[in-house]
Amino acid sequence: MKSRKHADSGETLYRIFIYVALITLAILIIVPVAWVFMASVKQNSEFYGNPWALPAGFYWQNFVDAWNTAKMGEYMLNSVFVTALALILLLLLALPAAYCLSRFQFRGRKFLNTCFMAGLFINVNYIVVPIFLLLRDGDMWLKNVLGTSFLLNNLVVLAIVYASTALPFTIYLLSGYFATLPHDYEEAAYIDGAGYGKAMWKIIFPMAKPSIITIILFNFLSFWNEYIISMTLMSSASGAKTLPVGLLNLMQAQQSAAQYGTMYAGLVLVMLPTLILYICVQGKLTQGMTVGGLKG
Amino acid sequence: MNKNKGFRRFLILCVAPASIFFFLFMIVPTFQVFRMSFFEKGAYTPQETFVGFRNFQMLLQDTKFIRSMQNMILLVVVVTIITFAFALVFAGILTRETIRGQNFFRIIFYIPNILSVVVISGIFSAIYKPENGMLNSIIGLFHKMQDPILWKGESLVMVSIIIAMIWQAIGYYMVMYMASMSSVPVSVYESAGLDGAGRITQFFQITLPLIWTNIRTTLTFFIISTINMAFLFVKAMTSGGPNGASDVTLNYMYSQKDAGLYGYSMAIGVVIFLFSFALSALVNRVTERETLEF
Numbered sequence: 001m002k003s004r005k006h007a008d009s010g011e012t013l014y015r016i017f018i019y020v021a022l023i024t025l026a027i028l029i030i031v032p033v034a035w036v037f038m039a040s041v042k043q044n045s046e047f048y049g050n051p052w053a054l055p056a057g058f059y060w061q062n063f064v065d066a067w068n069t070a071k072m073g074e075y076m077l078n079s080v081f082v083t084a085l086a087l088i089l090l091l092l093l094a095l096p097a098a099y100c101l102s103r104f105q106f107r108g109r110k111f112l113n114t115c116f117m118a119g120l121f122i123n124v125n126y127i128v129v130p131i132f133l134l135l136r137d138g139d140m141w142l143k144n145v146l147g148t149s150f151l152l153n154n155l156v157v158l159a160i161v162y163a164s165t166a167l168p169f170t171i172y173l174l175s176g177y178f179a180t181l182p183h184d185y186e187e188a189a190y191i192d193g194a195g196y197g198k199a200m201w202k203i204i205f206p207m208a209k210p211s212i213i214t215i216i217l218f219n220f221l222s223f224w225n226e227y228i229i230s231m232t233l234m235s236s237a238s239g240a241k242t243l244p245v246g247l248l249n250l251m252q253a254q255q256s257a258a259q260y261g262t263m264y265a266g267l268v269l270v271m272l273p274t275l276i277l278y279i280c281v282q283g284k285l286t287q288g289m290t291v292g293g294l295k296g
Numbered sequence: 297m298n299k300n301k302g303f304r305r306f307l308i309l310c311v312a313p314a315s316i317f318f319f320l321f322m323i324v325p326t327f328q329v330f331r332m333s334f335f336e337k338g339a340y341t342p343q344e345t346f347v348g349f350r351n352f353q354m355l356l357q358d359t360k361f362i363r364s365m366q367n368m369i370l371l372v373v374v375v376t377i378i379t380f381a382f383a384l385v386f387a388g389i390l391t392r393e394t395i396r397g398q399n400f401f402r403i404i405f406y407i408p409n410i411l412s413v414v415v416i417s418g419i420f421s422a423i424y425k426p427e428n429g430m431l432n433s434i435i436g437l438f439h440k441m442q443d444p445i446l447w448k449g450e451s452l453v454m455v456s457i458i459i460a461m462i463w464q465a466i467g468y469y470m471v472m473y474m475a476s477m478s479s480v481p482v483s484v485y486e487s488a489g490l491d492g493a494g495r496i497t498q499f500f501q502i503t504l505p506l507i508w509t510n511i512r513t514t515l516t517f518f519i520i521s522t523i524n525m526a527f528l529f530v531k532a533m534t535s536g537g538p539n540g541a542s543d544v545t546l547n548y549m550y551s552q553k554d555a556g557l558y559g560y561s562m563a564i565g566v567v568i569f570l571f572s573f574a575l576s577a578l579v580n581r582v583t584e585r586e587t588l589e590f
Contacts, residue, residue: 018389025386026404029467032419033407035430039422051428093317096310106307112315119322121576123524125546126568129553129561130325130332164321167314196306225412228528228550244414248532251418267418274410282403 033271040264047260062261063269066250070262072269075246082159082230082242083223087216089163090170094215095208097167098174099200103183113175119168125228131161132232153239158230162223170215177211178204217281224274243270329569332562339556351563360540361564364548365571370454371526371544372575375461376519382466384511387473388499392485402474405467413464413525417532420460424448448534453542457529464525469514476510477503505585512583516576523572545571 039047040062042055067073100106101113135157139149151157181204189199205212227244234241241249247266254263333351335344355361390398408416423430424447432444447456480503488498504511527546530536536543536551543551545568552561 015393018393018395021386022390022395022401025466026401029404029407029463032423032430033411035422036419048428051422051425051430051433093314097314100307100310104307112311115315115323116318119318121520121573122322122326123520123572125524125527126565126572127322127325127329129549129558129565130328131321132553133328133558134320134325160317161321164317167318168322171314196303197309200310221410225414227412227414228531244412247412247414247418251414251421263418264422267415271411271415274412275407278407278410282406 036264036267036271040261040268042261042264044259044261059261062265065259065262066265066269070246070250070266071241072243072246072250072266075241075243076269078155078240079224079243082155082162083220085156085159086162086166086223087219089159090166090219091212091215093163094167094170094174095205095212096200098171099178099204101171102175102178103181103186116168116171120172122168124165128229128232131229135233153234153236155234155240158233158242161229161233162226165229166219166222170219173215174208174211177208181207217277220277221274326569329562329565332559333566335559337558339558344559347559351560352566354560355563355567360543361545361548363540364536364543364545365567367454367542368523368526368544368546371458371461372519372522374458375465375522375526376515378458379462379465379469380511380515380518382462383469383473384504385499386466387470387477388503390470391474391477392495392498392503402471406471407467408464409468411464413528414532416460416464417529420456420463420533421448424456448538450538450541453534453538457526457533457542460533461522461525461529464529465518465522469518472514473507473510476507480506508583508585509587512580512585515583516579519575519579520572523568 035051038055041058041060042062043057043059046053046056101109101116132152135151138151142149142151185203185207186199189203194202225244227242227248230242231245231248234245247270250263250266254260332344334346334348336347336351337344390401395401411419426432426444426446429447431447432441435441435445446452484502484506485498488502493501523546526544527550530542530544530547531550534542536547545564549561549564549568552564
């Protein structure tokens, strides 16, 4: 009887410990993020006092300044454009390729599959310098031949590079799904007179919708948040920039100009779209974890 | 025959575009990294001169490079061990207990993973700010500081980066292991409990061995991604400063590219490639166990 009681109090203590640990971790994550939201509506003079003081009022001017003066509005449009275009390109390239590579036997299939698998181990940032040099040399050549160059400082090229470097992971993920589908689906479609393309487009792709959504979610986050490639390929000081690069410049400028409010407003502008998306689809994203577990 | 021809055309239409872009922007640059490491090429000298292994010989004497390697290895080892230990233990606890608000915690823990590294570095510069940053103001409550603690100063900068990296990664891995641990059937634990196995024994003897395959793959990928994440964090938080105290190898490679020393920069790239392959091979080897099934 006595030992039983002892075990019970141990159990309670254990449960209290779990909750304390979980709540501590949750606080450590949520407080800094919430603090930035709070700081984004503070006036500049409020940044010299106690950092934990609540904002005196909602100073929306920070957002206006970030949007207009710091050009975050323009950068946001650039980011939306690049992310959307890269996602569309990625799906157009990866879906048919993954479908063929996983469902048909043909010469060179094994070789291509191995290449794409090896691509999983190549990190984009390892090869960012040669990509830059490739485009720069291309530009020089174009200048000689055509008199103009358009490869560097071009949002479309940036989107193409994003899509190309996301191919191995996307194809790997889609192939895994396509390989599980029975071949009866296409055979039935062929008997009904559908061609290869039609069977793929009308029968197989609609079935892959859950995988496609997972791919869009993960790659949206990685394209939207990416900054190294964007910084390298869009290096012209006056040229277009994506949102994270604009924010990085804003943060560096802030060190001398001390425009704290504007900087935190910029931070909020960058993370708000991802947070809103996350709140809408959080179930999907954490479900997709088991397949997305390999993502670097 | 006609059908066969149509099939071929369909195949080529489907596979060729992806293969060409993949070849152009991943395979070619990877070969270029290895090829250019044997040449001397600068931003203002369009000619390439073959120099053999000279770039690599110079690397061995470059103290900045050696320091950046040390920092990278430190970050990979420390961040991996702490993140995995915490993520596995927390996930083990969360899946075995009925926790109220489990979904709430899951949502919160995942948040850092969806933020851009630039955003995280902005958040952490607010935390680490010497004058009235969040961290120093909390420490100031407990004991009076004469001088503010310089979290991004030369002696503490690596610790600060490690904390930021763990903050970013821990939730993601926790949620992922929760997903794989919840596939272990409860009956296994129940029979172990009857045999008198406590929580800790169950965790080490049942949970870990049963999801070992998953741990192994994720560990390999985590290590590769940490090499990259370390670069992203260092570039955004400190640019390798102060005085190269927080420089990591990828960042050093990037700064050599900015300095216009392309050949030298690519020699560093080769070292990173070989290092990450060797490391993942090593981890793969060390973590090899017999696969268990339930």
